[in-house]
Amino acid sequence: MKFSPLFWPIQLKGSTIYILDETLLPQKVKYIKAKNYIEACSAIKEMKTRAVGQVILVFYTFLQALKQGKDLKKVAKAINGARPTLPFKVLTDMVLGWQQSGAPLEKCILGFLETLRTKRIKQAEDAAKLLKNNDIILTHCNVSGLMPLIAQFAAAQNKRISFFVTETRPYLQGARLTAWELKEAGLPVTLITDNMAAHVMAEGKISKVIVGADHLALNGDIANKIGTYQIALLAKYFKIPFYVLCPPPSKVKSGDDIKIEIRPEKELLEFQGKRLAPIGVKGYYPAFDITPNALITKHIYLEVR
């Protein structure tokens, strides 16, 4: 099994955390250093890492803080405030709970991360079982190394899989990350813009949709990268199965209870420092949207507890 660097994009060496800077991919594979929890939270806010990278980063940040003798409640508070849509509190409460119960904290955290790694591989294996030979998967944004794993598991079952990837504006995670890791794994991948989903579905080019999720509510609703919702609506219309690789559920009842993060308009109005629209035009950038449970053909769960 060959892993994408995105599968485990964070490392802890000594008391320094190394974070794969996903904003520089695919041009540069560069790791930035976080020497304390303040720097780790900045990396989250600036979207240097995302998705599972953020989860791993949370746990390494606690390990680091433990080594540095920091107050873990302060660390938890800083992490919880870093980005609104993401259920960091579930993770930080878990760590604080271990601490309160007097459990060996370092062991608990390392054990959790090992389980996360194993169960994510299992999640890719579960997804591969849903596929048929010659399936063409449409995916959106990036699911941190799971797509190449899914294709490898499928290949082991003699099923050849190819991919269409939406570029995923404005951060282009589809173009920069997913297309990159699939291509690096030697898999056939075609990039489209976000506005082509219905057209390629109508042309019969897509047989399954698989996306990730940043937040899973108790009723099965998910929050994922902006654009997921409309792909789910279109998949329903074209009767294409829509699968979601989920994180563990949070404690919120439904998607209605998930607060959508609004990012700075500049991230949409400019591209690499170049203005796309003239000054005076407003931008609106909700970073996530909610896909209701009813549009999801099957959740592929990640059971870490």
Place this chain on the structure above:
Amino acid sequence: MKFSPLFWPIQLKGSTIYILDETLLPQKVKYIKAKNYIEACSAIKEMKTRAVGQVILVFYTFLQALKQGKDLKKVAKAINGARPTLPFKVLTDMVLGWQQSGAPLEKCILGFLETLRTKRIKQAEDAAKLLKNNDIILTHCNVSGLMPLIAQFAAAQNKRISFFVTETRPYLQGARLTAWELKEAGLPVTLITDNMAAHVMAEGKISKVIVGADHLALNGDIANKIGTYQIALLAKYFKIPFYVLCPPPSKVKSGDDIKIEIRPEKELLEFQGKRLAPIGVKGYYPAFDITPNALITKHIYLEVR
């Protein structure tokens, strides 16, 4: 009435055609020169002008060729081959028909263009009648100066209108052209990425959709900029009226008979010379899609004949 430069982006002075280079907007308002029909066809192929600009350019190209004593059948053939999805043949047949009938050609062409100008203004007036005070219009791509005109007609009827505009990847006509001309006209405009349409509709931010069309088939199907179809499907789902500012109908029966132009993948994989996805990733760029008549609440026709 104040007109956007996009409303009439082509001029003929002497025997030189001046073409507003829409690829440079909004940073630069620059006109390029076409000294003959070969140069005019190149400008069409390279998408220096689009939509109604192409129609005006076709007629000025014939006027120019007439002055230069060129064979008009050759001119027609070159124009017809410039871009596949666009029904240039309807226009070139019209001119060749006038010539064959012995009509005064220059007068026919100038008369046609004057009618086009008048009827386009009428089309904006017709669209404005469909609107209510405080309507929020979602639009896609660019309809060559009609959106600011619609808002001006609405304002004259005491109806305040605001706009959401999709950026319209990969050429960003929404960000560069529509947002620009609306902002220049002093109208409230918010830019979103193409993947946010469903989300803003679900939030109740959109009350009407108005788009243009590059091609109208006899059964009411339209071809328009890629991405139009999925907005129409989403508008249907959210019960939002979907209006289309149409060109005159072509002679094809339905959308199935319209050939979709596939543009070079480079236009999607690169942005201003910078690679977005790594080498080895394929791109797929159908420039248009078909929106079936059944999804269109109302066609706003342009009657030039």
